Amino acid sequence: MPAAVIPAAVIGVLDLLLGSPYSLLPLLAAVPALALLRPAEPRRVLVVAVAVAVAAVPSAVQYGPDRPVSVSTSLLAAAISTLMLWIVCRRHQRGERDRAELRRVADTMRRAVLRPVPGRLGPVTAEVRYLAAAEHAPRSAVPGAGTRARVRAGVRGRPRPDGEGAGVGGDLYDMVATPFGVRVIVGDVMGKGLPAVEAVADVLGAFRELAQHERDLAAVAVRLDAFLGTRGREEEFVTVLLAEVPGEGGIARLVNCGHPPPLLLSDGAVAFADLPAYASSPPLGLLRVAGSDGPVAHATVPFGPGDGLLLYTDGVGEARDPEGRFYPLAERVAVLNRQGPRGLVRRLERDLRAHVGGDPGDDAALLLVRMEPVPVPLPGSPYEPPHALT
Template sequence: MAWIRHSHRVDPAACVPLAALLVVAMADVCLPDGGSLLDLLIAVPVLAGLRPSSARFVTATGAATLATVGVIGAPMAGDDAVSFTAVIGGVLGTTAMMAVATRRRERSDHAQADLREIADAMRRAVLRPAPNRTGGVRTRVRYLADAAEAGLGGDLYAVMETTYGVRVIVGDVRGKGLGVVEQSADVLGAFRELAHNEPTLTGMALRLDGFLARRDGAEDFVTALLIQIPPGGGAAELVNCGHPPPLLLSLDGCSTFVDALPPAPPLGLLALAGEPCPSGPLPLPSGGGHLLLYTDGVTESRDAAGRFYPLAERAAALVRPDPDDLLDALQTDLQAHAGGHLQDDAVLLVLALDPVPPPRPSGDPPRPRSAHRRTGDWTHEPADGR
């Protein structure tokens, strides 16, 4: 049957209308002469249409019901033709009604599936894959879509290597839908251009704010984190424009929110503060660790009791040396907390920080470089950079 061919497993609910058909038929046979329960068979096609089934399954159930009425109700056809005809008409009517309703639901489901595919394609076009390694930083990211059908959120991220070091943005555009996707793409395009040309993070924030303020929507704003990790292990820098603070994770299970900066408005609303977003130092563990960036879809995710997700506590308990393992564990834990469905889009981005080597005494000889493989006139480094 169609509902079996298009399913990876048989849904037990599909047996409900067939079981009801058998129960009514057996009860009718067991009744003494003069009694009949065939009128109840009119509801069997309705049971077939209540579950997520195909129109073919509803039609097949209606046909089986009609056959049962014809076999069991044959004596009724001669004794009470009106009642028999009414039962036949009722089964035909409910079958046709539920088949049409199920067919419309199938079309709606297909349309929603197409919308989800379009939404995923738009996200992939806007949010380019983060590089696995940029400078001395390994990058891993997870984009978690919300439970809404084909919902389009404005969460954004980008990681770039520039002459100023590794520059990162994580942000969240206000609202949902196609408008915020367009705005997210514009912000990311502006960031990618400014990352190579603007020498300071504060200058980047000001220029992004001016870019948003000149857009048609006067109420548009974006919460954002801007991070710069200079080459050579220098002091990292952070600018926070109304975004949740990053979480610093050490490999020994300690977690610390980097929230020492004074609060600042989101990008697009800096004019309200009358001064630019302040920048501040971003402490990085010398022994290696992770910097976890995220959007409010993570921390504002609620469980059945309405409690927010305790990110710092859970991330410290689930910390792993490998950033992929950490994100896999966090994603599973977050979805379990939310009952399997997030209420909003969410981004989890991990910057895995390699340990900073101790300074080498000036008298020590330089460390030998990795052996090169020579092919013709070209010298190749190993593919993984080690």
């Protein structure tokens, strides 16, 4: 409001000091426009109207008898400007409400598509974070709140568990208990917007079904690729990383379809998983285009008690700081892991936001699974997971 109140007061005082035949009264018509530099709530327009009236009345009384047309025209112009300011603020307020509603709808869609990952399934615990890209990250509903507020919230604010309030993008993840062990998927759909959301929902739905019935992890990837072929979108593809932890533990099976390699955390060491060629293939949807029959086998990596497997999307590895430097994922995970296994993904999210200075330029998902001893569930306990692994 100072952007409008102070100029109105200055114009009113100078107009009285100048005296006849000079008058600055017509300049009051421009005062409400200054308030548009930072749109406010409509009720605050009353403050601008009062400021303009207080500045105009003494001059109108002084010059009205001698120049009634000029004075009345100036007052009418100031009134019209104030009315236009009120209309603009009303539209701005409605726009903010509509955007807030869209954010709520997007958050509901995200929760419906990306179901919350269970904290534990058998011997496997999980921690997940979803970071929305800057172009569709949620913004403050307070008018005028901008990038600096989001940067402060991203770097120092409370982390949003499981991507709460993050909106909907093309990244996907899930973890399910199956008769063959705990199976995990992390992926990234080509494209943005509603088509990407639709593809995410379809891929996750197919994965949840296939994971329960396909014994071989590689066969799950092949069937997912065939499923994408039935969607009738030849240009559509999805990069995914599939992981499986058998009930007895000790190893993790991996199949990579065009996705960034996972990070293995074992005995304090952090390294990218070096998967052989037979466990790697083009993204889903491109296997037939590439002339491949799909992955024929999975790769196994050691995965004992206390070991961790960090799966992520390319929005993490490709995140850049203001100087264009990529986020050093492996190095930062090694540093942050020394602070203890608990809360590693939460610390990693904060560190990533600090690196880019706010929200990343692309959607980013982080899913950390760890092998831990299996708690003994009480008989008939409601917390006993389905297909409990022993």
